[in-house]
Amino acid sequence: GLLFLTLLITLTQVKPIYAQEAVLNEDRIQAYPPQLHDSLYYELFKKNRVSDPKLAKHYAKKSLELSSTFGNRLIEAKSLYALGYLYTESSSFDSAYHFYKDGINKSKQYNFQDRL
Numbered sequence: 369g370l371l372f373l374t375l376l377i378t379l380t381q382v383k384p385i386y387a388q389e390a391v392l393n394e395d396r397i398q399a400y401p402p403q404l405h406d407s408l409y410y411e412l413f414k415k416n417r418v419s420d421p422k423l424a425k426h427y428a429k430k431s432l433e434l435s436s437t438f439g440n441r442l443i444e445a446k447s448l449y450a451l452g453y454l455y456t457e458s459s460s461f462d463s464a465y466h467f468y469k470d471g472i473n474k475s476k477q478y479n480f481q482d483r484l
Contacts, residue, residue, distance in 0.1 A: 394427075406434035406443045413450050425454045442483060445474040 392415070397408045409431035416424040432447035434440075448471030455464035475481050 403438050403440075406431050406438060406440050406447075409434060410443050410446055410450065413447075417450070417454065421454055421457060425451070428454060441474060441478045442480055445471050445478070445480050448474060 392408065392411060394409075394412065397405055397412075400408060409427045413424045413427040413431060416427060428447050428450040431443060432451065435444035435447055448467050452464045452466075452468035452471060455461070455467060475483075
């Protein structure tokens with residue numbers, strides 16, 4: 369009983385510290401290897417797409433730029449779709465069409481259709 373209670377108290381004190389460490393933001397991305405930055409920026413896009421679309425667009429563009437540079441075609445296709453989504457949400461349908469079309473072409477080219 370006492371051991372369980374001690375463990376429970378310890379876990380409840382550690383959890384907030386762990387959660388705080390797990391928060392991803394642009395500053396923390398630099399601590400990771402550069403070849404992971406595109407995926408991390410994509411995660412930041414997902415985190416912000418509803419609450420802050422302008423910031424989400426910045427992250428999606430950065431993800432697209434880095435994924436093109438490092439040849440990560442899956443994240444490149446996902447970033448194109450992400451930008452298509454954001455432009456659709458802001459009623460910029462011509463831009464949305466362009467990004468969706470490029471994302472579809474990229475996903476077909478590399479056979480990712482089921483992973484987007």
